[in-house]
Amino acid sequence: MAYDAEDTRRRIFDAAAAEFAEHGLAGARVDRIATVARANKQAIYLYYGSKEKLFAAILRAKLEEVRLCVAIDPDAVGETVGQLFDWYREHPELIRLLLWEALEACDEPDESERKRRDGFREKARRLVDVGGAHHLPEAARVRAAQDLLFTLMGLIAWNFAVPKMCRTILDEETDQAALARRRETVIEAARTLAATAGRLHGGVSG
Structure with a gap:
């Protein structure tokens, strides 16, 4: 063979x-x-x-996988966040890899981080027009989109980073019941944040 x-x-x-x-x-x-x-x-x-390069390659590939599977739709942020929530629930290894990276990886930017940054820049550009911030300069709109993107990712990821805390605080008997509640809450929060992101940055800039 x-x-x-x-x-x-x-x-x-x-x-x-x-x-x-x-x-x-x-x-x-x-x-x-x-x-x-x-x-x-x-x-x-x-x-x-090397082992380090293998770890970096796996993390990069996992992030690319979620990027390709879920496209951010500026006109349907809630639906997009729901899809991302489901993706993370089906692929718990990504959160664990990101947590290990935060604990163990060197803080100095490397080639892997630069490539990932380029990917997130693309996502942020797609969110630039969210929140009625057309009156702001482009640089301010980009910053608003970047902040929104990171906040949405945190809203999703924290549920899977600390599932026991999620279950305990929500007073649910199972992880499944807690995540079902959180999914709806995160979607609604995402819609609210998307609607106010531009106005918040406009206020800060002014």
Whole structure:
């Protein structure tokens, strides 16, 4: 049977994503990744260079996946946020990877961060016209869109970063019941924030 390089890369990627989500960058072990992926350690270093570069590649790919799966619609922010909420619920590994990155990664910007920043700039540009801020200069509208985007992401992500707290504060018996409540609340909050984002920045600028 011929060696399938792409299949090997996919197995390594899937195994590493699970390993990093569970153990973080420092706690992850290349030998465990190799065992689960049914590959040798040399293949991991050949394809990805190092454990750190493998972690960065996985995080970048996961963020790109959510970017491609959910397009932000400036005219339907609530619906978009609902789709993002559902995506994060179906892919809990992304929140865990982001939390591990915050705990362990170097604060110095690197090439991976620069590429991700470009992707978020594109998302912010799509939100520029949200909130009736047409009277503001373009730079102010871009800043309003960036702040709105980050706030919406926080509204969504926190539910999955601290599920026990979510369940406890909402006084629900299960995570599912708590998340169902939170989904509707986050959507309504997103609509309100989108409607006021431009006016808030206009007030600050004035």
